[in-house]
Every structure is written in structure tokens, then in C-alpha cells.
Amino acid sequence: MSQTVFAPWADPDQKPLIRFENVTKKFGEFVAIDDLSLDIYEQEFFALLGPSGCGKTTMMRMLAGFENPTSGRMLLAGQDIAGVPPNKRAVNMMFQSYALFPHLSIWDNIAFGLRRDNKPKDEINARVEEMLKLTRLEKFARRKPHQISGGQRQRVALARSLAKAPKLLLLDEPMGALDKKLRQDTQFELMDIQETTGTTFVIVTHDQEEAMTVASRVAVMDEGRIIQVATPADIYEAPNSIYVADFIGDVNLFNGTTSPEGDDRYAVHWAEGHPPLIATSAQPFSDGQSSHFAIRPEKIAISTERPTETANVLQGKVLDIAYLGNISTYHVALPSGQIIKAQTANTRRISRRAITWEDPVWLSWNATAGVLLDR
Amino acid sequence: MKRLSWFNVTSLTLGFAFLYLPMVLLVIYSFNASKLVTVWAGFSPRWYGELMQNEAFLDAALVTLKVAVASSTLATILGTMAAYVLVRGGRFMGRTLFSGMIYAPLVMPEVITGLSLLLLFIGIGMDRGVLTIVLAHTTFSMCYVSVVVSSRLMTFDRSLEEAALDLGSSPWTAFRLITLPIIAPAVISGWLLAFTLSLDDLVIASFVSGPSSTTLPIKIFSAVRLGVSPEINALSTLMIGIVTIGVIIASLISKRNSLRAQNDAQAAERATG
């Protein structure tokens, strides 16, 4: 029955591999990281997610040793690493541009870090061969970086940064330069490699899908602060703010005021002349508190007849249909003027679907389908 | 994040001091009252006055300017043609020889160019004078112009010309209305380069000039062989001053143009976004 789930963050006895303690980083007047605290555990695949300029790259560069915090402490396995230069840290980085040395062969690129440690020659050879095998690059060892494809280059960068068996591997937008199809394959490959090597990975990305796919936990960042740290499922299903809800996936928002209805149930008064929405929330809201109700499009059912047994029912008119093959997104205009997105899986062939443009439709969902947010 | 270390700062400071101190000293001592060039005896613009009286220098300056204007204009026309042939000419008989003749003068020692041209002029019985200097200067500076213009032509989007042809222009009209305006900055810098090369040239002019056509560098050279003279200092200061003002104006213009382009782009973005 009981299966051990990998969740060291939930175990108070676990010691974090990395600990940020009230870290602030300023560049002149600009505050890149603002009083940030965070724990990352061994063997985690941790994603820093946010728009460009949110401070995620600065966090990574501080971990690598290219920047030092203006204030606060950074601990790696319990040791303060402030002031330790990058070449003395058991941390390696995979650069966004890959930063492969163009004058060296793939083999020499991978061996570069090992040679700096003055390891014996056969040990270096064995390790490089191992890395080439891990990343399926054996055939390309003698080529120069400009003689291989983008995907292969990405794997060389990975092999090079893993060669020294770092305690922590940093990946800066590792798939930014790949096209979509290749990116998906690479994501799974990356997860495999992370599992095989047992290395702790910290990945920086602005691609929410990528973060959701690969990471054990995701930290959503904005303006130098962490907004939420949670597993991908929690980030998606239980965002703690409009910012997170909106950043990850699509969301419909209703702004209004709450009134408690008992049993964690609240009514959200969102527009004159419309019945209040009923939602549940573990977090208490007071009477008359302004709040935001967020619901994902796929949680909204769309029908031509009024459903009877759901807590929330709204009527509207179909404005637009985006047909994406596996799913369709309906843009429905409510009488209040607000446009709501509802998504359904296309389990039937096109000709048999009933709803089309200008149709009056009913939107409905349960009280537990969305979340109530106070910010 | 790049960091300038003390080493970088020191090497830049010393390097630029090395590049500029000699010229600064020259400028300062051109205002020296004393005839003894290295002993400061108070400020005086006296040497500038004497320079203005020196007709030999003024004549030489006039010859030099004439030669420079004529040869740089000719070189710009020929060099632009050569660049166009190199980049857009396609295949023709002796193309390799042609490109060789464009690049070779750039690395040719001036003594050899000067000697060979002089021997040519003597061989065909041409009297040495302003015309021979113009011909000589045109020949080597057209190669510089063609290198400058062809590097611009190479980065130039060929489909622009093709669009003009597609819309019904003749090749000549397409060149005049599309290509020329776009490569114009390169053509202008080519002209300026040819102009300075001509102003600057001593060795080739020494070979091909005649008694009636002494250029300023020849005059200066024969004067400075006898040592430092305050008049030459004054003349040098004038020349350095003109160049500096010219370069500063040119860089201000290009800065203003790029600023304006930036502002326009921003305004356009605001208008549409």
C-alpha cells in the first residue's frame, strides 16, 4: 500500500543540499534578488521558473560562483560558499549558449574539466567514454562543435558539465535553442540522465511546460522574489496567487467579494445581476473581503442545455472556437461582457459536435473546481 | 558580467598615453616662442604667422589638395565599379587576376609601387607633374575604396535589387535608385579614405612628382630631415586639428543618425503597439 514518494522537502529531518538564507543581490540600484530564502534537496530536479528579468538567472549565477550575494548566506551541503570562486566549487553549469569551446573537439570539450583536476590519463579517458556513452555521442567524439547538430551540441554541453560528477548541476535554459519536437524528447532524456546519475539538477527556464514536465519542484519567481514553491501538480491545481495561476497555463478570473457560507464554502459576488459563484477554500476569507476566483478552462463544462446538478451555472454565447485537434477551446461571452474560456476534449469527430458560433450555451462547474485567491 | 581589472585599466592608460603623448607634445610646442624646439620659452602664435608667410608651403599645400581631391574622386568611381564587379560581376575572363590586382596594392611596399609607376611614366615619355601623381594615387587608393565598398556590398541584401528589377527597373536604374543610396555611406568613407591616403603619401609622390609639383609631405620630409623645426610643429598642429575636428564631426553625425533611427523605431512601435 505505502509507496515511498520522493518528497524530501516534506521531511523535517532532511538536510537541504542548498540553502539560501535571506539572500539579496543588487546591481547598483537594481535589486535582482530580494531577501530570498529557499531550500533545495539532494537528488531534486528543481526548476526556477519566471519571465526574463525575474532574477532566476542571477540565482543560478550565484550558485555557480559568477556573482556573490550582496547580503545573506548561501550554503552548499552546510558550508557557506560566498567568495568561493567558480573553479573551486563542486558545482557545474550547462550554459544557455552551451559555451562549447569551438577550437576543441567534442572529446576535448568533455575532458576539459577533468584535465584541470590533473587526474590520471586513463581515468580521464574512462570518464569521457562513459559520458559519451551516456549522451550517445560516441560517434562524434572527434568532431568540432560546429560539425554537429544543435541537439548533439546540447548533449555535449550536458556531458561536459556532468563529467566532473558535480554535487549540483545548473542548467540555464538548456532547451532554449532546440525546436519544439526535439525539446520534448530531450526533456525526457534529461530526466533519465538525472535519475541515472542521481545528481541534483537546478534548471532555469521561462517555459512553464518544460518546468512542469521535468521538475520535482518548481519555484515561480517574479521581480527577485519567489512567489510559490511547490510540486508541478500543486502549482497548477493550487496556485497561491493570480500571478502563479496566470503564469502557468490558462485561467479564467472573476474578481469580487466573498461571503462565508459555512463548511469552507464561500459565495463570490462578482457582478450585478448574476448569481454569486460558489467555491470552497481551505484558506479562510472574511465577509466582504475582496477576492479572486480562478478556474482553469478544462474544468468548465460547456453544454447546450442547462445542467441541473452543478453548483455554478452561467449562460453565454459562443464567440470563437479554437480547434486544436485533441481539444477545442470555446470563447464564451457572458451578458456582463466578460469572456470565459472553456475547453473540451474532442472525443467525437468534428461533424458530430453540436456547438458552433453564436450558439447560446451553458457553462458549469462544481464548487471544488476552482481556487479562491486573496492576491 | 565583464570586469575591468587594474591590469586592463593600466594597459589602456599606458597604451593611449603612448599613442597620444607625442602628438600632444607636438601641439603644445608649436606655441613655443623659442626657436629651440625643446625648450619652453613662453606662449606665442608666432610660428603660425611665419607659416602663413611661407609661400613654398602654401604652394605645396595647394598642389596636395588638388591632387587629393582629383585622385580620391577618380579612385571612388573606379573603386566602386571594381567592387561591384568583384561582388556582383559573376564570372568573366581573368577574374582571379582582377581580384589579385585589387588586393595586391594594399600590401605592396610603397617603394615598389612608386618605382614601378615612375618607370612606366618614363617608359611612355610622360612628363612628371600633378597628373602623374593623380594617376599614381588613384591607382593605389581605388583598391582601398573597392575593399571598403565591396565589404558593404557583400552584406547587402541582394533581393532588394531583384525586387527593383522585378518591378520593372533596368539594371542601371536599380543600381542608381536602390544600390547606390544603400552603399552610399561606404562610398563616402571610401572617398575620405582615398583623400587621406593621398594627403598622406610621401613615398609614391617622391617617385612620380616633378620639380614643379612638390606636395606637402615631400616639402615636410625635406624640412624635417634637417631636424625639428617650430614651423613644422605649427603645420602639424593645423593638420592634426583639422583631422580631429573632422573625425569628431563625423562621429557626431553618425551618432545623431543612429539616435534618430532609434527614436523613429521607438515612435513607430508606440504608434502601432
Add this chain to the structure above:
Amino acid sequence: MRRFALIAVPYLWLLFLFLVPFLIVFKISLSDLALAIPPYAPTFKDGIAEMLRQFDFENFVFLTVDDLYWKAYLSSLQIAFFSTLITLMVGYPMAYGMARAPEEWRATLMMLVILPFWTSFLIRVYAWIGILSNDGFLNQLLMWIGLINEPLTILNTNIAVYIGIVYTYLPFMILPIYAALDRLDESLNEAAEDLGCSRMQAFWLVTIPLSKNGIIAGCFLVFIPALGEFVIPSLLGGSGTLMIGKILFEEFFNNRDWPVASAVAVVLLLILIIPIVLFQRNQQRQAEAEQ
């Protein structure tokens, strides 16, 4: 028709004013000195067959016999080689500093390097006469500090020639190296540091190899013109300074020995062909690498 004219005009110009003069130089280098106008024989007037019959390599043999010439070639090579090396050592740190300078300074620094290009070469060389002479600024300064009691003789020695070449050709060294360093991705250095290099190691293992093409281009741009230099040795050098450009000039104007001067030019050209071809190959490789 237009295309023909477009090609023909610059082509003929260069043929007539660049290639033909060379052939003339070559022809005269095979002739003998004569008391005539022009001062060599044979000429076309003697008929082509007669002319060809009289051609010989006497002048070239003379160049090897008279030690003035081969010493001048050797000394030119030596001066050009060492001044290129010194220019590299002065220019590389400057280019490196420029490439690391803040973005907003770069245009200004670049202009400061280019500005001397536009200033008269002759004047820049001349400026050093006043500095290096016995009562010049350098000696005044050194004596004032108390480093020396007697003025040093620098002007009219090879040292002055070295200073002059380094000074005038420094921008040629800086610009290609700066261009190479400017293109260099900073993350390559960071990657090297991340993989365990110290700053210094990263510089030798990454920065230097990757700016190699710039270094090579800069060295040739200094070496090639320095080899045939005339103005610098005649203004700053002494009677002991042997440089082939100066010899050629003097041979032609002072001795009026056209055939020997032509032979000197032909040999100088043959020596120059090697670095020129190497330089072209480097430029080509660089252009290919960029694609």
C-alpha cells in the same frame, strides 16, 4: 555592353597602372646600367630579340655578392619581426582591455585607436624626433628624474626605428585582435572557470586560442608594411640602420642605378609573397569559419 564597360574600365586601369609597371620593373632588373637616357640597356629600341638576348641575372648575382644588400634584407626582416612582436605585446593588452571595457566606452576607445590612422603618418613619425633626440623630451625627463646624467643616444639608432614602427602600426595590431576578442562569447570563459580553470588558465586555454586569427591578422598587417618601410628608418634611423626600402630609394635617387634598384624591388617582392600568401589564407579561413 554595359557590363563589359563596367568590367573593362577598372580592369584596364589596373592592368596598365599596376601590372604593366611591374613587368617593366622586372624587365629593367634584367638589364644593365648604361650611360644613356633612360640609364639602362637594352631597350625596346634594340629590337625584342636583341633585348631578350642581352637580358641576364647579373644584377641579382650582384645583390648576393655585395653584402650591403643581403645584410639589408636580413636586417629588414629582423627589424620587422621584432617590431611586430613588440607591437603584439603592446597591442594585445590594449585590445583585451577595450573588449572588456563597458559597452558605452567602446565606441570612444575605438575612435581613439582609429584617429591616428587619419592623422598624417609623416607627422606622427616626426613627433618622435623631438622626443628621442639628445636634447629631446625623453632625455630631459630622465635627467630631471635623475635616472641618467648623460643624455642617451636613441635617435638615429635602431631603437628609434623600433619605437617608430611600433607607434605607427599599433592600430593595425589592435583592430583585428579587438574584433576577434569582441566576438568572443564571455560565457566561454565562464564555462572554463566553471570547469575548474583559474582566470589565468582560462585566458591561456580559451581566450588566446580563440583570438588566434586576430593575432595572426594583426601580425601580418604590421610585418608586411614594416618590411618595406622607408620613412621611419630614414627619419629615425641612423646611417647604420639598414632597411631595404631605404636602400632601394637611395639606389634609385642617389646612385641612379635603375637596374639594381629594380632587382632589389623584385627580390623584396619575392620575400613578401610568403607572408602575403599566408595572410590571405588566414583571412580566408577566418571568413569560412564565420559562415
